[in-house]
Amino acid sequence: MxxxxxxxxxxxxxxxxxxxxxxxxxxxxxxxxxxxxxxxxxxxxxxxxxxxxxxxxxxxxxxxxxxxxxxxxxxxxxxxxxxxxxxxxxxxxxxxxxxxxxxxxxxxxxxxxxxxxxxxxxxxxxxxxxxxxxxxxxxxxxxxxxxxxxxxxxxxxxxxxxxxxxxxxxxxxxxxxxxxxxxxxxxxxxxxxxxxxxxxxxxxxxxxxxHDNVKQAIVANDERGTNLIFRSLHNTARVGKSAVSDRVVDILTRPGATFADVAELVRGAKGRVLLETGDMEAGLFWAGQVQGLIHxxxxxxxxxxxxxxxxxxxxxxxxxxxxx
The missing domain is CATH 3.20.20.70 (Aldolase class I)
Incomplete structure (x- = not known):
């Protein structure tokens, strides 16, 4: 082609x-x-x-x-x-x-x-x-x-x-x-x-x-399996839906919330730990809506x-x- x-x-x-x-x-x-x-x-x-x-x-x-x-x-x-x-x-x-x-x-x-x-x-x-x-x-x-x-x-x-x-x-x-x-x-x-x-x-x-845990999470998620974070900060990011990203969304929807309130949760170093160890509670992982097409x-x-x-x-x- x-x-x-x-x-x-x-x-x-x-x-x-x-x-x-x-x-x-x-x-x-x-x-x-x-x-x-x-x-x-x-x-x-x-x-x-x-x-x-x-x-x-x-x-x-x-x-x-x-x-x-x-x-x-x-x-x-x-x-x-x-x-x-x-x-x-x-x-x-x-x-x-x-x-x-x-x-x-x-x-x-x-x-x-x-x-x-x-x-x-x-x-x-x-x-x-x-x-x-x-x-x-x-x-x-x-x-x-x-x-x-x-x-x-x-x-x-x-x-x-x-x-x-x-x-x-x-x-x-x-x-x-x-x-x-x-x-x-x-x-x-x-x-x-x-x-x-x-x-x-x-x-x-x-x-x-x-880590295979991350790959399996992508396969398990469907097209709804993402969260949009940082919307209120005008720096929107789409990540895989997880307990951690759910928490980030919850915190940032509270009145007066700032990046400082979630900084520790979203640190890139923690995302790296998740990818390398498979600890899905360690941080965020990035994933798109295409998860619904991945089996x-x-x-x-x-x-x-x-x-x-x-x-x-x-x-x-x-x-x-x-x-x-």
């Missing part, structure tokens, strides 16, 4: 595995690459830029196919050394980067482009996608309201957001949020995207470097083969038979 996405990034299938904190490691990314899709290491999962360079080298030792690195740039009181991470990416010879975050990402996008790196920028609205296009990025990942992580504050689902963006964005675009099977891939292509990005679905694979834990290769087989069958049989 050829699309502008597969041709731009020299991959076989129009499927990307986006960068996920604590999850985007060499084991998963190399498996995605070897299966013909595009995987992304997560830069800030690594404790230092030197460790990131080592992880890039480790991933290269596991695949000879294209893969990229995600660098998410967010405002922070004590920000990580973003410039050093960016330099580690460039110096390691990585040619594909997924960027995300605030306007502060602009300087790194410009740095990557000046170094010959192809950039996919994650956006949650048409206006942000057009701004990124003007910055000179090579492709857009447009995130609908269904997605895990931060879906923005507009609450626009993919069924509207993807075609609305496709009407205006001229560069290649992949759809993110709610995708996990061949039906979603065909739908995304019909809506005007050039492929799909999956996060939660890749977490429920054998190669995902997270097993296949290998990455099995998953991608299944998605492409479903998509081919839908296009060749179901859609071809609709027109009289």
């Amino acid at each position: 050829k699309t502008r996405f597969t041709e731009l990034f020299d991959v076989e299938h129009p499927i990307a595995q986006g960068g996920m904190m604590w999850v985007g490691r060499a084991e998963l990314v190399s498996a995605v690459a070897n299966a013909g899709a595009l995987g992304f290491l997560t830069a800030l999962t690594q404790p230092t830029p030197v460790a990131l360079a080592e992880e890039i080298a480790r991933c290269r030792g596991m695949t000879d196919k294209p893969f990229g690195v995600n660098l998410t740039v967010l405002p922070s009181v004590s920000p990580p050394p973003y410039a050093e991470y960016a330099r580690a990416i460039i110096d390691s010879g990585v040619t594909i980067v997924e960027t995300a975050g605030s306007g502060k990402a602009r300087e790194f996008i410009e740095l990557f482009k000046a170094s010959g790196v192809r950039v996919i920028h994650k956006c949650t609205s048409v206006r942000h996608a057009l701004s990124a296009e003007r910055m000179g990025v090579d492709a857009i990942s447009i995130d609908g309201f269904e997605c895990a992580g931060h879906p923005g504050e507009d609450d626009i689902p993919g069924l509207i957001l993807v075609p609305a963006a496709a009407d205006k964005v001229r560069i290649p675009m992949i759809a993110s949020g709610g995708f996990g099977d061949g039906r979603g891939l065909v739908a995304a292509l019909a809506l005007g995207a050039d492929g799909i990005n999956m996060g939660t679905r890749f977490c429920a694979t054998r190669e995902a470097p997270i 097993d834990i296949p290998t990455v290769a099995e998953l991608i083969e299944r998605i492409m087989g479903q998509a081919d069958a839908i296009i060749a049989r179901r859609l071809s038979g609709v027109r009289a």
Whole structure:
């Protein structure tokens, strides 16, 4: 299946595995690459830029196919050394980067482009996608309201957001949020995207470097199995439904509640403990509404083969038979 996405990034299938904190490691990314899709290491999962360079080298030792690195740039009181991470990416010879975050990402996008790196920028609205296009990025990942992580504050689902963006964005675009099977891939292509990005679905694979308890929780949850947190703080985030995220929602709906009231519950370090130990009470885990479409834990290769087989069958049989 050829699309502008597969041709731009020299991959076989129009499927990307986006960068996920604590999850985007060499084991998963190399498996995605070897299966013909595009995987992304997560830069800030690594404790230092030197460790990131080592992880890039480790991933290269596991695949000879294209893969990229995600660098998410967010405002922070004590920000990580973003410039050093960016330099580690460039110096390691990585040619594909997924960027995300605030306007502060602009300087790194410009740095990557000046170094010959192809950039996919994650956006949650048409206006942000057009701004990124003007910055000179090579492709857009447009995130609908269904997605895990931060879906923005507009609450626009993919069924509207993807075609609305496709009407205006001229560069290649992949759809993110709610995708996990061949039906979603065909739908995304019909809506005007050039492929799909999956996060939660890749977490429920054998190669995902997270505890089996988390994978089983994703399989057990249905499409209602998420919570939206930080709504009152105008920094909405979608996470897996659990006792901890239920508590966060409850606290933040109380009059006068602030981030400080939930800071200890939502710490990223606690989320890492959950992913690594399987203690589902340790913190939060990120998951999208696509949980309702996830019923097993296949290998990455099995998953991608299944998605492409479903998509081919839908296009060749179901859609071809609709027109009289």
